[in-house]
Every structure is written in C-alpha cells, then in structure tokens.
Amino acid sequence: MSHEIRERTTDPLADQSTLTSPGRRGFLRRGGAGAMATAVAALATPEIAAAQASATAPATGADNLPPNVPEWTRSLGGPTAVPYGTPSKYETKAVRSLYPGLKEPMSAYSTTPLQELDGIITPNGLHYERHHAGVPTIDPAQHRLMIHGLTDKAMIFTMEEIRQFPSISRIYFMECSGNPSFLPPYGKTAAEVAGLVSGASWTGVPLRTVLEHVGLKRSAKWIVAEGADGAAMTRSIPIEKCLDDVLLAYSQNGERLRPEQGYPLRLFVPGFEGNMSIKWLRRLHVTDKPGHTREETAKYTDLMADGRARQFSFVMECKSLITSPSGTHKLTRQGIHEIRGIAWSGRGKITGVDVSIDGGRTWKAAVLDAPVLSKALTSFRAPFEWRGQELMLMSRAMDETGYVQPTIEQLIQARGKFSFYHNNAIQPWKVAASGEVTNGRA
C-alpha cells in the first residue's frame, strides 16, 4: 500500500506528505481535524479505495486508514511518566513461553521469542530463563557474596562493596546447553527450536579484580560457584577462565538484573554453557580440583557413542539461526525478501554466515551487521527471491577459529545418538508454495 502511493507521485494523494509534516498540528488547530479528514477523503480515487480494501487492517479500523486522519491523531494521548514502561498492547506475540513439553513453571525453561525480535540485544523482560527451583525473592541488603578456600583471606562482600570495585560493561550472548535438545518434538517457531539463547549488555566487576583483592594461593585451580536459590546450583569453573573474562554481574542492559536473571548478583561466564553463569551468586569456593557436583556429573555431561560421557564441555560452539522468515511466518507476496538471523560463537567473533534457499545445495554469503563482537549475538541478512516455489532455508555460521557450524548428520556421526546437550546443528525452515513457513526438520 505504501509502495503504491510512492509510485503515484502525480496523484493528488502525493500531497499526503502534508499529513505527517510537523506543520500539520497548526493546520489541525486552525481547520479542525474533522474538516481535514473530509478534505482528504475527497481526494480518494477508486484505486486507493481498492488498495485500502485489500490492506490487512481489520475492517473496523478502516476509518483510521489513509486518506482519513486516524483517531489517535485527533485526540490527546495517554499520560506521561508511567513508572515503568511496557511494550505496546498490540505486541502480544513478543512474549516468553514455557519450553515445549514443560508443564510446571518452577524447574523449567522459558524461551526468548526470537522470531519477533531484531538485532543483538534481548529486552530484559524477554531474556530466556532457566531455573532449577524457581525464582527466589532476594533482598539485596541481606545478600552477601562469600569467597573462601585457597585464598589469602576469606571474605564476605555486601552488594554495595561489590559495586564499589571498578566495573565494565560487555555485550555477550548466553545460551543454555540444552538449546535445542536432539530429541523430538521439534519446535514450530524459532523460539521453540532454539529460544534458549539471548543477548545483553552485562555490567559488573571482573572476577579477576575481586580475586586479586582476596589473593589467590598458588594451588588455586578451580572455583566452585554456588547460587542462593532453592537448588543451590553449583558449578566448577577453571581458574584460567575466572582470571580471563568472567564477570560478577549486577546489571543487564543498563538496569539492575531482573530477578529471573539472578538479582542481585550473578556470575557471567562468557561463551560457556549457560548453567555455569550461576545466578543469585552467594559463594565462590576456590579449590585445587573441580567439585564434580550434580550439575557436572548426573547432568550437563554428553553421552557419547561408545557409552562414555564427555564431562566439562564448557564452550558453546558456533551456531546460527534464521529468525525471519521462520516457522509460523508467511510470505504474502512474490518478489525479493530478506533472510534475517543471529549467529554466535563461544570461541570469539563470527567471521561469516552462509545462507541457502535450496536445502544446502548452493550457498551464498550473508551480510553481517555491525557490531560484530566476540561471544555476542551477531545479526546477519541476505536477500532472496521467492516466486511461489518451495524453498528450504538454511544458515551456517563460521567463527574466527575456522570452525563451521555442522549439519545434524555430522553431529550425530561425531557424537552418536545419545547426546542431549550442545546441539549446534544447522536449522532448516521450509517455505511452502502457499508461502507458509514450517520447521524443515519436522
């Protein structure tokens, strides 16, 4: 519709630009909005009327379509300074939902609605969640971080003391290692397929700074981190990583952590599987060996084809996902469209993403949007043409180590059929002749 109007520059409706120019307010005040609407309606042509009828807006909303002046332009808006802003009430699809198959919300996952979002930052209310025992309500004044073990001194910090250390902000992705599981049912939407990944700007104190403050003994090789939730989730992190880029994070996208993300303090372990970023962090035990906790023995190990389990598979390997068009989307016209998606690697920067529309027979390079940051989501885009034929859309990412995202067949070949975590396989989306998009793996 907007396309139609732009082409018709000789049409009287080209004057419509006056409707949106800043000067219109004055006009409205002088002539009155009603008079304006009538004047413009008189310019309507049969072509425009037909285009309006075919527009997707509901019939009842037709009064708000050009050439009329919509009702919201003819009235005063809502109040200013709502204490905390929320998205438009029309954005009903941009919400988290329980991971498919899960019914109870305590030891559960919820997914980021990737197919509704753009760019590399996930809004805080939509960051994916994974809780082993629900979300605790923690009074920051009563929260403490204890550091002990192979340190020169054992120390307990208040939140204020932690925030007084020099801080940094970094944009990173976080992904659950169970994203997605190898097992059916395969999801319908991008969120159901791989919505346990999000991106945010995290602010906090480099763990290294605080470790230098307490002093590490030479024998310190691991740090066992423990959460204050009912699960007391506990994981061991190698000391080299702790001294590299691990954060004691207290803010996310500029505001304090959300309770779901670990308020008031979480560990953030860039590029490693999400379960190591212990939320509601209360204790760091510096040791000379890993804790071999429940979360690194019974859980979060990868059963291999020979029956042995791979332990401490920390890094989230390079991966990409087409978010648009993706499952449940629909192409409504033939012509040029755009593949959009996100790519990420726990080993560093994304160096390229290839896309295919013919199920992997031919590939071409997508454009990466700036910024391309290490261990962060990276946006990619690629145009493609749709002439009503069936397509199989795919993307495959590469990172700065030269690693290329595998197919599911390659992954199963390397790891056998019994692995549950660390599935970074290429995800296909099928476009039907009707334009409807569904999971190509279903």
Ligand SMILES: Nc1nc2c(c(=O)[nH]1)N[C@H]1C(S)=C(S)[C@@H](COP(=O)(O)O)O[C@H]1N2
């Ligand atoms: N204390 C605690 N930390 C935790 C968890 C938990 O249940 N309790 N879940 C872990 C898992 S499995 C993941 S994937 C990430 C999820 O972080 P998010 O909910 O902020 O996305 O937190 C990790 N840290």
Ligand SMILES: [Mo]
């Ligand atoms: Mo996880």
